[in-house]
Amino acid sequence: MRKSRRPTPPPTFLFVREVLPQLAKSLQSDLSMRGRADLAAQVPDLRIYGRCPCQRPGCGTFYCAPSKEYARLARVGSDTWDPVTVAKGKIIRVETLDPEVDAVLKRLFPDSENAGLEVH
Secondary structure: OOOOOOOOOOOOOEEHHHHOHHHHHHHHHHHHHOOOHHHHOOHHHOEEOEEOOOOOOOOOOEEOOOHHHHHHHHHHOOEEEOOEEEEOOEEEEEOOOOHHHHHHHHHHOOOOOOOOOOOO
16 A cells, blocks of 8 residues: 655744754844843744745745744734834844845745735
């Protein structure tokens, strides 16, 4: 009897510190220097749930909340502290136009069908 070999489903999230360690360090440092220790403290546990589906070259924007939670928080209202978007004190999106970040995200999330997430 043959077992079917289904492709391994992608993870539901990845830690920024594991897949983009330089970005995590830079982001944490930048937020600390801007006096946003509350946001900098979130970076070590920041998760990537998906990437921006805009398909613009170099867009390395990613979402730090599951799509339903992101949509709910974005409706409540958000602030932008370049390069992060924050809602209710939580980082929900990181926006970057770094081609290296874009390449990593495309490899990790090749079929970015982020239904319900905004395209910028």
